[in-house]
Amino acid sequence: MAEIRELKSAMKKSFTEVDALKENLAVRVAEINKERDDYVNSEVLKVVSPEYLESHYRDIQEFSGTLDEFVCTRLSLEQKLEILTDYNINRQILEGNNGIEVKLDDIAKRKKDAKEQFKEEALELVSMYQTILDENKSRISLIEQDISTIKKQLETAENKLQEIMGKDDESIAFAGRVSGKFDKAQAMASMKEQIESLKTDLEIKQKELQGLQQLQRKYMTELNARKVEIQTFLKAQNIYAFERAANTNSDTSKENANENISDKEQRTEQVQQVKDKPKQIAKSMFKDFMEAPPERQRKLLRLNGNEEILKMARRLGPFDRRRLETIMNQRMEELKYDSIVFTANDGTQITVTKEEMKSMRNMKEETLRVMREELDRFNQDFSKKNIEEIEEFEGKLDYIRIGSILNETSSKFGAIARFLNGFSKKENSIYELAKSAARYANLKSERTAKKEEMLDRLRAKVGRKPMDEYTKESTIKQLDRTGADEFHR
Numbered sequence: 001m002a003e004i005r006e007l008k009s010a011m012k013k014s015f016t017e018v019d020a021l022k023e024n025l026a027v028r029v030a031e032i033n034k035e036r037d038d039y040v041n042s043e044v045l046k047v048v049s050p051e052y053l054e055s056h057y058r059d060i061q062e063f064s065g066t067l068d069e070f071v072c073t074r075l076s077l078e079q080k081l082e083i084l085t086d087y088n089i090n091r092q093i094l095e096g097n098n099g100i101e102v103k104l105d106d107i108a109k110r111k112k113d114a115k116e117q118f119k120e121e122a123l124e125l126v127s128m129y130q131t132i133l134d135e136n137k138s139r140i141s142l143i144e145q146d147i148s149t150i151k152k153q154l155e156t157a158e159n160k161l162q163e164i165m166g167k168d169d170e171s172i173a174f175a176g177r178v179s180g181k182f183d184k185a186q187a188m189a190s191m192k193e194q195i196e197s198l199k200t201d202l203e204i205k206q207k208e209l210q211g212l213q214q215l216q217r218k219y220m221t222e223l224n225a226r227k228v229e230i231q232t233f234l235k236a237q238n239i240y241a242f243e244r245a246a247n248t249n250s251d252t253s254k255e256n257a258n259e260n261i262s263d264k265e266q267r268t269e270q271v272q273q274v275k276d277k278p279k280q281i282a283k284s285m286f287k288d289f290m291e292a293p294p295e296r297q298r299k300l301l302r303l304n305g306n307e308e309i310l311k312m313a314r315r316l317g318p319f320d321r322r323r324l325e326t327i328m329n330q331r332m333e334e335l336k337y338d339s340i341v342f343t344a345n346d347g348t349q350i351t352v353t354k355e356e357m358k359s360m361r362n363m364k365e366e367t368l369r370v371m372r373e374e375l376d377r378f379n380q381d382f383s384k385k386n387i388e389e390i391e392e393f394e395g396k397l398d399y400i401r402i403g404s405i406l407n408e409t410s411s412k413f414g415a416i417a418r419f420l421n422g423f424s425k426k427e428n429s430i431y432e433l434a435k436s437a438a439r440y441a442n443l444k445s446e447r448t449a450k451k452e453e454m455l456d457r458l459r460a461k462v463g464r465k466p467m468d469e470y471t472k473e474s475t476i477k478q479l480d481r482t483g484a485d486e487f488h489r
Contacts, residue, residue, distance in 0.1 A: 003208070004208060004211035004212070004215075007136070007139075007211075007212070007215065008211075008215055011132055011136065011215060011219055014132045015129065015132060015219065015222060018125060018128045018129055018132075019226070021125060021128070022125055022226060022229070022230060025118065025121050025122065025125065025230075026229075026230075026233045028114075028118070029118050029233050029234060029236075029237055029239065030233065030236075030237075032111055032114055032115070032118070032237050033111070033237070035107050035110070035111075036104065036107045036108075036111065036462060037077070039103060039104075039107060040077065040080050040081070040084070040104075041071060041072050041080070043084055043100060044071055044075075044080045044083050044084060045068055045071055047083070047084070047087040047088075048071065048083050048087070049388055050067055051388055052083070052086075052387065052388055052391075053067060053070065053071070055391065057070075057074075057075070057079075059074070060074075077462060077464070078459065078464060081455060081458045081459060081462070081464075082455060084100055084458065085451050085454050085455040085458060086387040086451065087386065087387055088100060088454075089447060089450055089451040089454055090383055090384070090385070090386070090447070092450070092454055093383065093447070093450055100458065101454075101457055101458065101461060104458060104461035104462060105461055107461075108461050108462065108463075115237070115238075115239050118234065118237075118239055118241075119234070119239055119240075119241040122230050122234055122239075122241040122242075123241055123242075125226075125230060126223070126226075126227055126230065126242075129219075129222075129223045129226060129227075130223065132219065133216060133219055133220060133223060136212060136215055136216055136219070137216060139212055140209065140212045140213060140216060143205055143208055143209045143212065144209065146205050147202060147205045147206060147209060150198055150201050150202045150205060151202065153198055154195060154198040154199065154202060157191060157194050157195045157198060158195060160191055161188065161191040161192065161195065164184060164187050164188050164191060165188060227242070238463065278315050279315050279316075279317075281315075282311075282312045282313075282314075282315035282316055283316070283320065284480050285308070285309075285312045285479040285480060286312060286316055286320050286323075286324065287480070288479045288480040289309065289312070289324075289327075289479055290323065290324075290327065294330075294331070294334075297327070297331065298331065298398075299473075300479065301331065301398070301401050301402065301405075302394065302397075302398070302401070302441075303441075307434075307438050307441070308479065309405060309479070310404060310405060310408060310434065312479070313405055313408035313409055314408055316409075321408075321409040322409070324405070324409050325406060325409035325410065328402050328405050328406050328409065329358065329406070331402050332354055332357065332358060332399070332402045332403075332406070333354070335354065335395075335398055335399060335402075336395065337395075338353060338354055339351050339352060339353040339354065340352055340395075340396050340399055342367075342370050342371045342374045342396070343370070343373075343374050344369070344370040344373050344374070345373045345377065348370065349370075350366075350367055350370050350371075352367060352371070352399070354399070357399045357400070357402065357403035357406075358403065358406050359406070359407075359410065360403045360404065360406070360407040360430055361407055361410065361426060361427075361430065363426075365425065365426060365429050368426075368429040368430060368432075368433055369429065371400065371433055372429075372432055372433045372436050374396075375397075375400075375433070375436040375437060375440060376436050378393055378440065379436065379439050379440050379443060382440070382443045382444075382447075390444070390447075394444075397437060397440065400433065400437055401437065404430065404433070404434050404437070407430060448473050452467060452472050452473070455467060
């Protein structure tokens with residue numbers, strides 16, 4: 001049994017040596033994204049401002065560490081990619097500068113190569129564990145052969161003993177061609193001694209076999225546990241060394257595509273089948289808007305410069321205009337500042353209050369002109385604006401957007417009053433301001449679409465799925481406008 005103890009010690013040592021290699025692999029696999037994460041963190045920290053972080057991530061107020069620590073430890077990879085896209089989309093549009101994409105692509109290629117290497121190492125590790133078991137299995141096979149041989153020898157010896165015991169000395173001597181008298185007692189004693197020796201050898205071999213089989217079962221369990229462990233830390237990085245990953249993405253994409261096509265066809269069919277009058281369409285849009293939560297209302301107001309909502313407001317009846325006016329006043333009150341400052345082309349600044357914004361038709365033409373001049377300048381330089389400047393200006397535009405709708409709802413008779421009063425110079429100034437806002441909305445919409453395309457490309461570089469269509473700003477579900485063609489006539 002000393003040999004079994006030595007063998008047990010040797011197998012344990014061999015497993016421990018392979019375990020060290022496994023742990024080393026686990027560490028390297030866990031760090032497979034280190035190059036990517038270090039690069040993304042570095043690029044984000046180069047560009048992101050405290051103001052951006054504070055305006056986009058509320059939990060930063062409760063974070064006790066530095067802003068750098070917040071970026072590196074609290075933000076997800078997807079959030080960091082969104083930040084990089086926000087800060088780099090203008091350069092991408094103007095210069096075609098895709099340095100971040102190129103770098104992430106290079107990192108992704110190295111990661112792919114590393115995955116293949118790790119997969120091979122994992123298979124080799126399992127093979128090394130298996131070799132230890134195979135060697136022991138060979139020992140088991142040899143001992144089983146020895147046991148089989150001993151059993152045959154024992155069977156022969158026992159048969160010989162029975163033969164000796166069943167005959168007299170003379171016949172045995174004659175059968176064995178032995179001259180003289182045969183000593184039966186001595187022959188029996190010799191044979192019994194041989195049998196006992198064989199039984200002892202058999203018992204020893206059987207105990208050795210039992211010990212080896214116990215070791216085999218023990219380390220087979222150890223091997224299976226280690227294989228599961230290896231599979232676990234590999235799968236954590238989407239590495240599949242022992243099985244082929246189920247490729248359900250393409251099927252899922254097809255299903256989603258089919259669903260989108262189905263939804264689109266259904267909406268198209270509705271538009272084609274229902275030909276409502278403009279006022280009926282406006283009422284349908286208004287119902288959708290009124291039932292939307294405040295967050296969606298705010299998003300809709302920013303969508304396309306809220307031009308569709310303006311058209312809707314012009315076609316509503318007095319009662320619905322009053323209800324819309326109430327909602328718009330609520331949205332105006334939610335805005336952060338009680339007044340905002342606009343700057344003319346000559347540097348002159350004017351301050352406009354919320355109350356003034358609620359009644360744009362009573363504003364001085366000079367005020368409307370200054371507001372439009374700042375808006376036009378921003379449109380002209382839009383491609384040079386960074387994300388902080390765009391978001392700050394968005395805050396100003398919210399006042400104009402809501403104010404322009406309130407301008408439509410403030411009249412009890414809406415379009416009739418406009419027709420009777422004529423298109424005054426004041427109305428023209430408001431109209432020009434609205435056109436500049438619409439121009440900004442188009443620029444912003446184009447930028448948003450390009451940004452989301454870039455973000456999807458970056459996500460693909462790091463192995464993430466494209467953004468969900470419902471989360472994209474460029475695909476915000478618009479108001480129900482069944483019969484839209486009729487609406488625009």
